[in-house]
Amino acid sequence: MARAKKRKPAPLLVPHSPPATAIKSKNVKANEEIPQPEVQTQGPPAATETNKWKVPLGMDRDYRTFIDHDTTLDKQGYPLFPNRSTIWVHLADSPKIKNFKKFGFPHTDNHETKKCQHWKLIRVTCLGALLCDREDCDYAGSPPDKIKELDPPCPGSAGRCPGRVYWHKCTNTKIRFDIHSSGWALLCHQGLHNHPWPTPKKPDPEAMEELANGVKKNPKATALQLKIGNANSSEQPIKSVIDIHESLGNADRLGYYVRQIRKEVKEAPDMMNGGSGGDSFLHDMS
Structure with a gap:
């Protein structure tokens, strides 16, 4: 078994990262450039607290988009790599999001349909990353759904790295998708991914x-x-x-x-x- 490794810094974290941004939900035309969000200084909405997560019956009245630190958006403004206390609202009449319900990191989904039938719940679990036990190696691989080998050789440095690979689990994050039959959707993310983003295996x-x-x-x-x-x-x-x-x-x-x-x-x-x-x-x- 590989020895314990000192935690690597959070992904995409920079010393002088800008403040988190809060975006009021608004309709964006298909050919219209996504407007830059206004910078807000207040903290994230209370909806990011997992003990308050529930079916968002209030929809637009109660929820607005909030993009927290270390979150990476795609070209349509969708959080492909959500982090910390990020909330993303998709209006029912908004343009189609190509990466909708997709994430850039390896994960598993648990689907559930609510009794009212109008709501679909998806719980997302980040699978973490495969890391090398050598401090001087920055290898970060995507773990498969089932880890068959817990101590394989590190493929970093074109296979010349003498280290061993171990599975760094992501245990500090919670992700939830609530999707209404009208097309309205809410993505809630809580927690910090305390591992580098694995090198993706395929394009989004x-x-x-x-x-x-x-x-x-x-x-x-x-x-x-x-x-x-x-x-x-x-x-x-x-x-x-x-x-x-x-x-x-x-x-x-x-x-x-x-x-x-x-x-x-x-x-x-x-x-x-x-x-x-x-x-x-x-x-x-x-």
Whole structure:
């Protein structure tokens, strides 16, 4: 069994991090840039206290979005990596959130339907991270749902790290999703993730859509070209897909996604042009 390790600092914590932000829930148009939240100095709403968590029958009257320290939002303002006392409100008539009910860290879900049938409850449990027992190694891996081996060699430093990997459980956080049949939803998070965020194994839905758009715009680009980018091209420059999501740096995984995206484009019946198998559509998208 690996020896105990000194706690690593909280993820994304910086010495001079800005104050937490409170955002009043408001409707945002599909093509409208998400407004910057007003900075508030008061503490988080009482709803972040887990002993007060209940079915949010008051909905908009009682709840507002509050983004606490060390929380990472996606491009739509959704807390993909919520932390501390974060609350996120999704209005029933708001634009579709691509990463809705998704999180950037490994987790398990427990679904429950309330007796009134209008509410669905999802309890989320963070699975923590696989860490190396050497202080000089920053390896952080995603634990599987079932830990089969508790003391494997560390794959850090391209497999040259002499350390051993152990499972650092996340025991200080509680996460709850309340979703109404109207589409209104409330995400409540409490506690601090006292571990680094594990390196993600696959892109989130928002990142996958951005990758698909990049593949369609560059139909002749290989997976390697998409990975390294091509800023000096005389044609439209190719942005490195690693900037979209770090898991796309894996060449085998990226190649698989590129093949799947192109296959789906070619097989789309409403996109084919005169029986050409969809190739002309790919060129039209560039």
